[in-house]
Amino acid sequence: MLAKLYHTNTRVLRYMILPVLAMILTHLVAYKKLPFDPEYQFPILTFSFVLVICAICCETNFICYGTMKKRYAKENFSSRSIFYQLLISGILTAVVFGLLIYSINYFVFGVVTPATRFLSSLFIAELIILMETLYFITRDIYLYHTSVEASPAKQVWQIVNGRKTQLIEEADIAYLFSHSGMVYLITNDGGKILTQFNSFNEVKNTYNLESFFQINRQYLIKLHAIDTVMKEVNQKLQIRLSPSAPEIPAAAMISRYRSVDFKKWMTQ
Structure with missing residues (x-):
């Protein structure tokens, strides 16, 4: 099961998961209503913005991971390289997410996001990006060891x-x-x-x-x-x-x- 998951195209997998993830976050975090609640209407505008924010954060993290992977290519997934992958990923996510949230809420909805709501949303965003980064790391470690084992011994x-x-x-x-x-x-x-x-x-x-x-x-x-x-x-x-x-x-x-x-x- 893991082997099949790790060999799946990363972008295809992300594009399949993002709409589902945006749907869950829209209803549980932003809109705070479920389809069976009274006076429920599908929050198309909120869902669209949540989907855009998720896509930009995940795509930015994907580019960041690829750049860091090339930088530490010679270390073969050492604890040091993994630490810096997670650290830079977390910092970059906080910056991008903060800019998106405050920009959209201020210029589109005309409100300033409360600090407590922003921090709770940021925590969820960091958790999602952490899971994505850990997937990248475990996938590449698996593929690396698989290729090493499959490569013939030098004659x-x-x-x-x-x-x-x-x-x-x-x-x-x-x-x-x-x-x-x-x-x-x-x-x-x-x-x-x-x-x-x-x-x-x-x-x-x-x-x-x-x-x-x-x-x-x-x-x-x-x-x-x-x-x-x-x-x-x-x-x-x-x-x-x-x-x-x-x-x-x-x-x-x-x-x-x-x-x-x-x-x-x-x-x-």
């Missing part, structure tokens, strides 16, 4: 060269190059590393290569390593790779038989 390659073992994250690899029974690993910054493998088959038997594509016998590449793709005669393709590495050709050819699979791989 780390162990490259052994003599007595030296080098650990390289799979995301840092641009492509592999095979030549004369030796496989070289080319990193995103153009580094060239000799691996312990003698062929691509050995690499495939050791690591998951779903993000790679073997364009020919010499190259096993990742998508972000492609600089340009040019059409050649007989439906062949020429691929220029980036970054370049010492003594490794930056251009590679794909036969027409593999070009179809290569184009499909590029669009996945």
Whole structure:
């Protein structure tokens, strides 16, 4: 139930709740009459103003929350960031609500809102905004932990060269190059590393290569390593790779038989 609620579009959820909330506040706080009371008439004007005030306060809080969330993005919902979210939200609500209430009552109804009535209404407004902010916080914490749990673990390659073992994250690899029974690993910054493998088959038997594509016998590449793709005669393709590495050709050819699979791989 919570998962479904947290994945619901925030604006859609708010637009569904606001009219109901405004209806309740209109009858219990502002109009102070219920439909079954004597001489009851639906307070359309009061309801409209209450709805506008609720919408402006909630929308302002929504924008404020998004701004504060970006500011404290690196803290991953620490107690400090949550405290400041609630504090700024409460202060901003008091300012916006006060301006709206006194402006509407003075310029529309020609009265000055009594302090006691204003404070009681402000308390309700702060309570509503607090609930909205807590919903945002718990939703984002839930979605954050869900995404962390769902994300695959980083694949780390162990490259052994003599007595030296080098650990390289799979995301840092641009492509592999095979030549004369030796496989070289080319990193995103153009580094060239000799691996312990003698062929691509050995690499495939050791690591998951779903993000790679073997364009020919010499190259096993990742998508972000492609600089340009040019059409050649007989439906062949020429691929220029980036970054370049010492003594490794930056251009590679794909036969027409593999070009179809290569184009499909590029669009996945």
